[in-house]
Amino acid sequence: MYQTHRTYIKPDMCMADLVIENPSLLLLLERFGMETALNDTDVAQLCEQYEVNTPVFLLLCNLYNGFFPQRKDINPEQHRLTDIIKYIKNSHRFYTFEKYPQIRDYIAQLYERQCPEDIQQLEIFFGDYFEEVQAFTLRRRGGISLLQLFIRGQSEGGNQCFLRQNTGIIIPILKQNLRT
Numbered sequence: 001m002y003q004t005h006r007t008y009i010k011p012d013m014c015m016a017d018l019v020i021e022n023p024s025l026l027l028l029l030e031r032f033g034m035e036t037a038l039n040d041t042d043v044a045q046l047c048e049q050y051e052v053n054t055p056v057f058l059l060l061c062n063l064y065n066g067f068f069p070q071r072k073d074i075n076p077e078q079h080r081l082t083d084i085i086k087y088i089k090n091s092h093r094f095y096t097f098e099k100y101p102q103i104r105d106y107i108a109q110l111y112e113r114q115c116p117e118d119i120q121q122l123e124i125f126f127g128d129y130f131e132e133v134q135a136f137t138l139r140r141r142g143g144i145s146l147l148q149l150f151i152r153g154q155s156e157g158g159n160q161c162f163l164r165q166n167t168g169i170i171i172p173i174l175k176q177n178l179r180t
Contacts (some may be wrong), residue, residue, distance in 0.1 A: 009061040011054055013043035018043075024064050031058070031090040032083075053080035060087060100130055 009018060015040040019025045029036060034050050043061070047054040055078040059069060107126060110119045 006066050008067055009043060009058055011058065012042050014166060015041050015043055015046050018061070022065055027062060028060055028064055031087050031094065053083045055079050056083040
């Protein structure tokens with residue numbers, strides 16, 4: 001991600017200013033179904049308006065700005081798993097239905113302009129990559145479904161315990177969703 005500043009985002013900061021500083025935050029807003037007409041709305045107000053857990057939103061915003069949390073930064077009492085899952089699922093939809101088809105179209109355009117033998121290697125690479133992503137998605141979908149069942153069936157204390165024990169799994173999934 002290209003960045004000119006590295007602001008650590010806090011709840012009282014104006015979201016519009018943060019988006020101007022790092023336009024990649026627009027993707028984050030989209031993944032939570034948030035409107036981009038932000039005016040003078042601060043982060044906490046935006047989260048309240050869209051019923052998104054503020055600590056989860058801040059965690060993700062700061063990931064977008066290059067601040068990777070340590071295990072000690074994750075507070076199981078504050079971070080709502082359902083919002084993390086929503087973010088991951090919407091990230092997957094974005095790539096599956098927008099980015100991957102766009103890349104396939106670009107490869108098709110290259111066939112028209114370049115030597116087909118050269119482009120064929122690129123097409124094979126992308127095809128293999130996309131198959132790996134689809135296989136990973138099936139495995140991850142199963143894991144997310146289990147998480148959702150766990151969330152529905154457990155008390156708040158159970159969720160806190162689960163998050164505390166699985167922070168090492170959740171953070172890498174979040175980082176992977178930010179890389180692409």
